[in-house]
Each structure stands twice: as structure tokens, then as C-alpha cells.
Amino acid sequence: MTHSWKKLGTRASALVLGAALALPSLTAHAATAPYTAKEGDTFWKLSKQLNVPLQKLMNVNPNIDPLNIYAGLKLVIPNNGITAASKASPNAVTAQSVTTTAGQSLGFSKVLDIKATAYSDSAEENGWGPVDYFGKPLKLGTIAVDPNVIPLGTRVYVTGYDFSGLPDGGLIATATDKGSAIKGNRIDIFVPGTRQFVSGFGYQSVKVYILK
Known part of the structure; x- marks a missing residue:
């Protein structure tokens, strides 16, 4: 019994006031x-x-x-x-979802770094008229893609652009168009407005979240 108390006393003496204990x-x-x-x-x-x-x-x-x-x-x-971007605004990212500026949580399967351009509904840019690949009228949320990279019909969330003709922070869009110049990691974003206005978008690097 005396031996046990001596052991305890030895261990207790090793603790200094304010010392931290590791609790695995x-x-x-x-x-x-x-x-x-x-x-x-x-x-x-x-x-x-x-x-x-x-x-x-x-x-x-x-x-x-x-x-x-x-x-x-x-x-x-x-x-x-959990990526540090989860604390960022306006596009907070968790393990499998991205939160839009409106607070909507979108599940995604992967993220692509993409070069983006923009196009209008002008006749000079649309030989078949102001419609997408499926014949539907062009509208905000239409993007042209390389189907080998982003299959037609895929819903995406596009962020990282800087242009007054698009929603601040990000755009939910659907890949319903394609073009001969859109190859590889490229997208063309339809923007309402004149051809001159839309051309101000130029070339921009964006992130494209492939939504589930």
C-alpha cells in the first residue's frame, strides 16, 4: 500500500500548475x-x-x-x-456542396477550371438564329460547351467572372449549346444585350461546378 502511494506521489509531482495534459x-x-x-x-x-x-x-x-x-x-x-473556401463569401464550399450568394446549397460532383467567353443573340454570332443547339430561345443561363468535356444537358454553377451583364457572384446554367470554336476546357456564356456590350466580357478564367 505504501509503495502505491509513493508511485502516485511521484507522478503527481511531475505536474506543474498550468501544464497542459494530452488526452488522446x-x-x-x-x-x-x-x-x-x-x-x-x-x-x-x-x-x-x-x-x-x-x-x-x-x-x-x-x-x-x-x-x-x-x-x-x-x-x-x-x-x-474541409476546404478553406468554406469560410469565404460569397461562394462557400464544403466537402460536396457550394453555397450561392442567395444562400442556396448546390451539390456538385467535380470542379473544372475553365476559360470563358460570352456571346449575344446577334445574327452575326448565331447562323441558325437566336436559339441553342436544341432549338430553344437563348436566355440567361444558357452556355455553350464542348460536349466531350461537359455533356449537353449538364447543370453547372459558374463563378469567378467579373461582368455587369451576369449575376454577381455566380450563375446557375445549363449546357444546351455548342459551337465550333468551343473546344476543350472552354465555355461560352450567353449574355442578354448587344453584341458590342457582350464583347466586353473578353476572356476570363472561371470555375465551373458540375452539379448533381
Whole structure:
């Protein structure tokens, strides 16, 4: 009994007032954020998407069977896996969604860095008239794409441009048009207005979120 108390006294004497104690069982989960799994998610896929070490991701989800991750399953993600842009305005980004300036959360599958131009409904730019590839009238939210990069019919969210003819912050659009000059990582954004006004858009680098 006396021997046990001597051990305790020795350990207690090692603690200095104000010293910090490391508590592994708490610190392992301290810096995490909730995440709801989506169809096709795996720990390996999430680790690559979020740039989080696979073992670290598994360590903060000790009760999750790696072979049974299904849509709707609640996980936690280390905070360093949530992009710093999640704190940015106006386009906050989380692991799988982007928030518009209007506060709408949009789920996306991937993000592309794209060179963008703009076009009008003038006859000089539209040999078949002011309609898209499907024959529907051009409108704000129409974009022309290379179908090999962005399939026709894909909904996207475009951000990063600077032009008064488009909504501030970002534009929800649908790929319903294409053109012979639109090849590779290029999009052409329809903008209402005269050809002279629209030409002021020039060439701009934008981000295109492929929406789910």
C-alpha cells in the first residue's frame, strides 16, 4: 500500500500548475466536421477528394465499417479536409456542396477550371438564329460547351467572372449549346444585350461546378 502511494506521489509531482495534459481519446475527434455520405463514397475516395490521410479519416470514424459506407451514413471529416473556401463569401464550399450568394446549397460532383467567353443573340454570332443547339430561345443561363468535356444537358454553377451583364457572384446554367470554336476546357456564356456590350466580357478564367 505504501509503495502505491509513493508511485502516485511521484507522478503527481511531475505536474506543474498550468501544464497542459494530452488526452488522446479527446484530441482525436476535436477538429472534425459532420459529413453525410453520398452514393459511391468510400474512405479511400474521400481521402483523395479532401486531401486527408486515409488512416486519419478512418481513425476519426472508428465505428464505421469501411466496407459498408452507404448514402445517408453519418461520418466526420477532419477539419483540414474541409476546404478553406468554406469560410469565404460569397461562394462557400464544403466537402460536396457550394453555397450561392442567395444562400442556396448546390451539390456538385467535380470542379473544372475553365476559360470563358460570352456571346449575344446577334445574327452575326448565331447562323441558325437566336436559339441553342436544341432549338430553344437563348436566355440567361444558357452556355455553350464542348460536349466531350461537359455533356449537353449538364447543370453547372459558374463563378469567378467579373461582368455587369451576369449575376454577381455566380450563375446557375445549363449546357444546351455548342459551337465550333468551343473546344476543350472552354465555355461560352450567353449574355442578354448587344453584341458590342457582350464583347466586353473578353476572356476570363472561371470555375465551373458540375452539379448533381
